[in-house]
Amino acid sequence: MNRTTLSLIAGATALAAVTGFAALSSPDASGADPAKAAAQRPVERTTLLCPAPSQSDLADTAYTSFTPVTQGVSGTGSAELKAAAEQSESGASGKDKKGKKGKKASAKSGTPGLTPKKPGTPATAEASGADAPALIGTAQGTFAPGWTVQQTTEVAAGNGRGLQGVDCTAPDTEFWFPGASTAADRTDYVHLTNPDDSAAVADIELYGKDGAVKSTVGEGITVPPHAGEPILLSTLTDDRQDNLTVHVTVRSGRVGAAVQALDQKLGGDWLPAAADPAPSLVLPGIPKDAVSVRLVAFTPGGSDADLKVRLASPAGLITPAGNETLHVKSGLTSVLDLGDVTRGEAGSLVLTPTDRAVPVVAALRVVRGKGDQQETAFIPATAAVGTRATVADNSDKGTTLSLTAPTASAQVKVTASAGSQGGAAATQTYTIKAGTTQDVQIPVPSGLKGTYALTVEQVSGGPVYASRMLAATEDGVPGFTIQTLPNDRGTVAVPEADEDLAVLQK
Template sequence: MPENKDNNVEANSADSETQGEKLIETPLSEPAVDPKAAASAEKAATVDAKAVASAEKAAKPAKAEKAAKPSKAEKFEKAAKAAKVEKSEKPTKAEKAQKAATPRGRATRKAARRWPAIVAGVATAAVAVAVVGAGSLFPGVDATAVTTPSPHVLPVGESMANCQGPTQLLAGSAAGADPEFSPSSSGTKTSVNAVVLSSAAGDIPGSQIQGLDGKFSPLAVLAKPSATSASAQASASAPVLSGEPKARAEVLIGKTVAGPSVLRLDPLGPESSQGSGSVIVEATDGDLAGLAAATCQQPSNEVWLTGASTMVGRTAILALANSSLSPATVSLELFGSDGPVQSAGSKGLVVAPGTVRSVVLSGLAPDSDALSVHVKSVGGPVSAVIQQSVLRGLTPGGIDYLAPVQAPASSLAIAGVQVRSVAESAKITAQNDYADADTALMVTVPGIKDAVLEVKAFGKDGQVALPNGGVLSAAAGKVSTLSLAGLPEGSYSLAITADTAVTAAVRLSSFTKPGAAVDFAYAPSSPRLGETHLMTLQNDVDTSLVFAAFEGSATINLVPVSASGVLGQGKDVEVRAGTSVAVNAKKLLGSESVAVIASVSGAPAFGSQVLVKDGGAGIAVLPLAQSSAGTQAINISTRY
């Protein structure tokens, strides 16, 4: 073979030899070679003898039982000879098939990973031929074939909602992570209410209320699990809320409890059950006199709470409830009016399964007039509520449960802001230690950037002007307050926009006259209303439903539910764009109504439930609980 003096070939050969590159086996097919390919192969066969020797040296020895494999030069010579064969000498199809069936029918070659460019080109051509051959061996295979989607129903677990227990009066010092509580006042009544909706076929899911006492002690059964509900068909649809005969509900009103609890609902076949609950605490005497209420919460691994106070005479107790079967480890992030609050006792709080852990916030952030808490849990999900109470000297200043607010966002809405007359409010707040008895918006900026907010107030007749045009600057990492005392008496809803993510809630007060007991409530920011919301109505508390629409008109359909679970005729509440509407639930739906099913159509709408105690100062605001969604279908395309 003539010697090739090309320097590039020698360099590549030397590089391959010195690095000892690993050789691989590549199956080759034997297609007929045209004259041009033969000429190219013959030219390639003139490789430098040094390169051939280097390749033979680097090649791994074949197994003893197999014949020695040809070197590169021999392969190229063989390819050149094959190209000279006349077309008449091409093997027949039968000969090709017989040759392919023998072990020698598939030639292999050893090749270094790094070759001169001309050799790599020949290898690429061989691979291309192999790919085409594979396509002919497996007809009908498409690399982009899409399987036909078929419906699959995933199993649905039980639904849970944690319900707050009775109000608790601290005994002794408020310091420490494990507080002690005095017995409740004899004039305190704590009631749990619940409503569970059936499927369209009238099947009520198994549902009960259990105590969060570490044992999940049964407290009440709304409906026992039935064979019908357990084997509900996958095609079952969400109930049609029009009072049709098959759809019904199970209701529990005024169940007296002595501690926190959980509402558990079994699934209806492939659907999550729809239900909600609430806790109402009424106290006519004692240091905790007033009206407090909380919606039963679905557990979560992250909760935001806004509006607590730990000043003198103010007590804030955080209740962490774990209704799962796994321990929860909770960490707290605190923000005050002066900035973030660092506390060693805010990390690693363990909440055992089926229990509630109480944390006195004054032990973590003392003397804070505005406090927000970011609750995060690892392991079991938890619910979180702050019991806030005020005692001004010997005069009770009210009590409430601070419900979770919407997670930080640049657009928020708060419905159900009740404002007393400017003159009456001025008389109350003018008293000593009553400065926090006004109506105020509390905003938390958890990020590192200051926020500029625009707040708009909407009443029944449209937008109402706010002091300073509703523009508020809020510092990063702090809780800021905007007074709403200039609003005329009435019911309002707020629309808040900011240039960075914030959380918000409104503190409002209720009173009869100066010197008498005062109560307060917190209206939290909440997301827009969804498809179905369930509410309970207690007989001894006056209930108003407040709805707002900011961007366009919305229609709220309200279906009453009787004590026997019968769904009545629905009634519509029209909410014009840029207004807030309040309706008395009992007057609109009938005095026999004990629960309401609300659904929304039209523009985005927001709502809340405002409770007022007749003949007293008691007030509370409940966000509308989001009912569990039914079956959802998605298409999954599988490609290979």
């Protein structure tokens, strides 16, 4: 959302790109010949931020780093994850919010010393307990284009028990989280992580069924340099609501943001930021055995939105009986309970305007299991795969890749990388028919040892949306987590520029 453009008066084009923040060269508009079509160039630097995984002593966290092989990238590079409190090189104290000195990056302190060796092969690390801190990652050179880090935590018991997963995110200045809660059974935290040398200042706004929730505590929250800060939502207001939309805006600096939603009865998971407000949205990869699906939507503009609700099934687009539309009042969080909408088949939710186009944000809360053996995950509206998207930490069992083409048929190439401990990459191409969702048969790497990454590339046709589910049953509880696969922004458009000495004569 932050975009900075540098105009070159004369000379060569310069490129410096960071995931979520790009500095580009552009031609001078001085009457010279128009610039040639912009070329796609690999980014040279990527920053990713991982929130502190858990406050439970029963938590076991796995980190997986992966960079897909990108054509046109040569030379050397590096990628590294470090504890947030240890990032400062400009005189910061290196202390956490409790005043304790930051711990060195090591397995003993709960901080992974994760350093990938080469693109195309995942690197893994582990941490245990409640001491694992937020992490700040930087990739440069050959490791930067498409770099992804998956953080997966298994909590054996207690509040939020089950499987919790999140893709470490790029820093930005605005985030929307429909689907949060301050209900009595829920413990939701907004995690803010600051990668920069100066403090960031952020505001957190809450919107419920009656509109904005009164709170002054959420204004002007300071996140120290190179630090992570979890904010408990229930401390921002006395109003207890089942469904909230959280809006994070940054006054100065930039942060990474994610919501950790923990339920006393229904497990928990990470709620990633939803895609930017748009009139039409896709929420891909609802599990076929989901017993409860809840849509939470919000429109930030001054107009109400009327949405047509459809399910992209393996057979095509269908309208859920009794839930054909959703009216979203401006500034109010709206909810639609869809029950077991998938009925044993793969599915994705497709939202489109019934008449006029009004930007909306949305997310799904999905529940699997029966009785007191239930678990929760979230699916935010997401961007299309585009050129390429990647997700890490897949295993030979328990991984489901869901692909949907809501408007037109598409061809997609899926590559399973080499394993983190051995194995050869495998590739398969699929055709997804218009209006359908498919849970595809993943091409598991031959001789697989460890975990692998999945890279999805658009070959032809209409836009494709994707998500990946990890599932692991423990003591009868169907633990699972879902991550969407938006475009990895591994390349950036760089216009060509020519010298124009005429500007020096004016």
